[in-house]
Amino acid sequence: MTAIEVADLSRAYGPVRAVDQISFTVHDGEIFALLGPNGAGKTTTVEILEGYRTRDAGTVRVLGTDPATGGSAFRARIGVVLQSAGFEEEFTVLELLRLQTRLYPKGHNPDELITLVGLADKRTTRVKGLSGGQRRRLDLALGLAGAPDLLFLDEPTTGFDPAARHHAWDLIASLRDRGTTILLTTHYLEEAQRLADRVAVMRDGRLAAVGAPDELRAGCDLPTDIGFDLPAGLTITDLPTLSAPPSTTRQQVRVRSRAPVEDAWILTGWARSRGVCLHDFTVAPPTLEDAYLALTRDESR
Ligand SMILES: Nc1ncnc2c1ncn2[C@@H]1O[C@H](COP(=O)(O)OP(=O)(O)OP(=O)(O)O)[C@@H](O)[C@H]1O
Secondary structure, eight states: EEEEEEEEEEETTTTTTEEEEEEEEEEETOOOEEEEEEEEEEEHHHHHHSSOOOOOOEEEEEETTTTTHHHHHTTTTEEESSSSSOOOOTTTTHHHHHHHHTTTTTTTOHHHHHHHHOOOGGGBBGGGSSOOOHHHHHHHHHHHTTSSSEEEETTTTTTTOOHHHHHHHHHHHHHTTTTOEEEESSSSSHHHHHSSSSSEEEEEEEEEEEEHHHOOOOTTTOOOOEEEEEEEEEOOSSSSSOOSOEETTTTTTEEEEEHHHHHHHHHHHHHHHTTTOOTTTTEEOHHHHHHHHHHHTTTTT
């Protein structure tokens, strides 16, 4: 089944082609991340999918419905978590969620939601007494109030401390495991790598690439980084011949290798034969962030 189907979607603001003939599909039950630099067209695309913005051209089906004409029945099936929702500051967490869940035909149990987002110890705290990260958790709980089939998450962990971010990632993954389809926008590539089944990279209103994170990494044909400390008393010219020339910063050697297994084998064999140790030896394959940077690089800069 297909949760979202977009074909040749376009939207301009005057002369700015914010979204320019893009096509992609989001499968039922997957986490799909929409990535791209500021101004790439992500928000415009997501708002069209949510039914909050009109399109100029193209076809869009979200949960089998055209969001432009879906009305309240469509809205009840989607959840939207924005970056900074405005809250009624005097309500407690529980009061706010009780109000919100009652708006939906199959609304979540508010107490369960509070536990799900990790706010159990704040259930009777007024909104004005929550920290920034706790407000974001409340944002998430509010987006889940209607037990949506499809959840739109806009930069869900911006402003979170590292532990809260990991907690949010576990929560988002658990929602997917319960069958919720999630469309995520984020500028944190680690977040996309961890969570997304597939990602789309937008650039200047167009799609630069769509695929699983591993497919994007492989498709960009990027080198693997090999690093280690140059053994004391040696210089870079003492190193064996590798698939790419090594570079050094202070005593740290870096090789952007096209044959990482072969190069690692040559280097460790060389070190053993010379009786030296390669401290901090690391072999780091390209990350989704490396692929993203290659796909969105502005050649004119
Ligand atoms: N209401 C608007 N009126 C005019 N131009 C707009 C409007 N909204 C967006 N744009 C322009 O459309 C382009 C795409 O904007 P959009 O907000 O969709 O990008 P984005 O990828 O979400 O960016 P960000 O990562 O900064 O949120 C940008 O050039 C932006 O300036």
